[in-house]
Amino acid sequence: MRRSRMSPPACLQSTPHATACSVRSDRRSPGFAPKNVLDFGAGPSSALWAMRAVWPKSIERVNLIEPSKEMQRAGQTLLDNLKGLPLIHSYDSIQELNRSIEKHERRHDLVISSYALGEIPSLNDRITIVRQLWDLTRDVLVLLEPGTPQGSKIISQMRSYILWMEKRKCRKSGKSTAAAPSKMKSMVLQEDLLKDGAFVVAPCPHDGRCPLENSDKYCHFVQRLERTSSQRIYKRSKGVPLRGFEDEKFCYVALRRGKRPEEAWPLDGMKFDTLKERHAKRNPEDLIIDYDDQFPSEEDEEAPGSDEDSLVPYASDTQELSLFHESGEEEEEPIRADLGGGWGRIIYSPIRRGRQVQMDVCRATKRDASEGAFERVVVTQSKNPALHLQARKSLWGDLWPF
Numbered sequence: 572m573r574r575s576r577m578s579p580p581a582c583l584q585s586t587p588h589a590t591a592c593s594v595r596s597d598r599r600s601p602g603f604a605p606k607n608v609l610d611f612g613a614g615p616s617s618a619l620w621a622m623r624a625v626w627p628k629s630i631e632r633v634n635l636i637e638p639s640k641e642m643q644r645a646g647q648t649l650l651d652n653l654k655g656l657p658l659i660h661s662y663d664s665i666q667e668l669n670r671s672i673e674k675h676e677r678r679h680d681l682v683i684s685s686y687a688l689g690e691i692p693s694l695n696d697r698i699t700i701v702r703q704l705w706d707l708t709r710d711v712l713v714l715l716e717p718g719t720p721q722g723s724k725i726i727s728q729m730r731s732y733i734l735w736m737e738k739r740k741c742r743k744s745g746k747s748t749a750a751a752p753s754k755m756k757s758m759v760l761q762e763d764l765l766k767d768g769a770f771v772v773a774p775c776p777h778d779g780r781c782p783l784e785n786s787d788k789y790c791h792f793v794q795r796l797e798r799t800s801s802q803r804i805y806k807r808s809k810g811v812p813l814r815g816f817e818d819e820k821f822c823y824v825a826l827r828r829g830k831r832p833e834e835a836w837p838l839d840g841m842k843f844d845t846l847k848e849r850h851a852k853r854n855p856e857d858l859i860i861d862y863d864d865q866f867p868s869e870e871d872e873e874a875p876g877s878d879e880d881s882l883v884p885y886a887s888d889t890q891e892l893s894l895f896h897e898s899g900e901e902e903e904e905p906i907r908a909d910l911g912g913g914w915g916r917i918i919y920s921p922i923r924r925g926r927q928v929q930m931d932v933c934r935a936t937k938r939d940a941s942e943g944a945f946e947r948v949v950v951t952q953s954k955n956p957a958l959h960l961q962a963r964k965s966l967w968g969d970l971w972p973f
């Protein structure tokens with residue numbers, strides 16, 4: 572359930588890297604190891620560095636789309652003298668790529684657009700580009716934008732568009748399959764399974780409407796980046812030395828072609844003992860007085876953000892957190908399992924208060940993951956000691972089983 576907040580090496584601590592890790596480790600994309608990759612709006616090929624770190628062995632060919640010659644040159648300079656690179660080709664535009672490569676080579680295992688859609692001025696143009704990128708995707712499409720309300724809106728709109736388009740295609744192809752001669756039907760269906768349909772690999776545990784749409788919150792995540800010494804010199808303000816890191820906010824979505832896997836996830840259907848039930852099951856000789864249980868420990872009293880490596884709060888986080896706090900002490904809901912769609916995603920920093928952990932979790936509310944909700948989950952030590960321990964260790968962006 573945990574991911575590291577600051578992982579070496581420094582040059583690879585990027586939001587594409589965090590996103591690629593999220594795709595690699597997700598149960599909705601088991602064994603995913605892309606061979607050929609397309610990076611739209613590649614800039615100095617930042618995503619290439621991230622992908623080489625996450626999938627060092629699998630990547631054979633990378634196509635970059637970048638209209639700026641300066642950016643292309645910067646990217647080439649960074650790669651100079653490196654050994655073991657995949658085959659890399661640069662194109663000025665999607666049109667140029669389509670003209671230059673054969674139709675059967677156009678589908679890429681992984682297509683990524685990082686911090687580029689925000690530079691496309693109109694919604695219609697953005698939709699056109701995302702549709703073209705989806706056409707160039709054989710398996711997974713990853714869209715990343717800055718972690719701002721605008722970035723989140725772009726990601727949410729593009730996510731809805733692809734899911735809607737694929738749903739419509741499935742309905743249409745379902746109708747034409749029904750009309751096909753029965754011998755051909757199974758062949759057509761198998762073909763369709765490969766081509767039609769889309770589902771969200773991450774961060775959403777469902778393919779329904781984003782529950783944060785039209786709310787005062789927006790879905791985003793944070794990745795700690797190390798600042799290089801030159802960044803610290805250039806960004807220094809009023810002679811005050813900067814911290815050695817910054818927390819980059821980002822929004823993303825990873826969509827995969829096909830049908831959402833339906834296998835059960837770990838802990839599906841599992842029932843947890845309350846602390847009372849647990850004690851009742853103990854052997855008498857195991858009953859030793861646990862003084863730690865009687866008094867709150869220093870750790871239990873820990874305020875949010877007092878961790879050594881805790882994230883630096885932002886103004887918008889403060890607002891989110893105060894909204895979070897406003898509702899005060901909450902009764903813990905009964906534990907629900909078997910939600911479908913896999914585990915939920917923790918959005919924003921969990922709050923630890925005494926022996927209680929409060930988390931905002933986005934999760935599927937239907938078994939087929941066609942709908943989701945953003946809900947407050949409260950885990951207390953007395954009602955669920957096992958989950959409480961996990962909740963205490965959980966971070967913003969982690970998965971949560973219930």
Ligand SMILES: C[S@@+](CC[C@H](N)C(=O)[O-])C[C@H]1O[C@@H](n2cnc3c(N)ncnc32)[C@H](O)[C@@H]1O
Pocket residue numbers: 587611612613614615616617618636637638639642663664684685686687690691
């Ligand atoms: C903010 S940079 C992001 C660079 C890189 N993807 C990253 O994450 O570091 C945006 C890039 O998108 C490129 N871009 C802008 N409009 C574009 C378009 N219509 N087609 C392709 N790339 C475009 C810009 O030249 C720029 O390099």
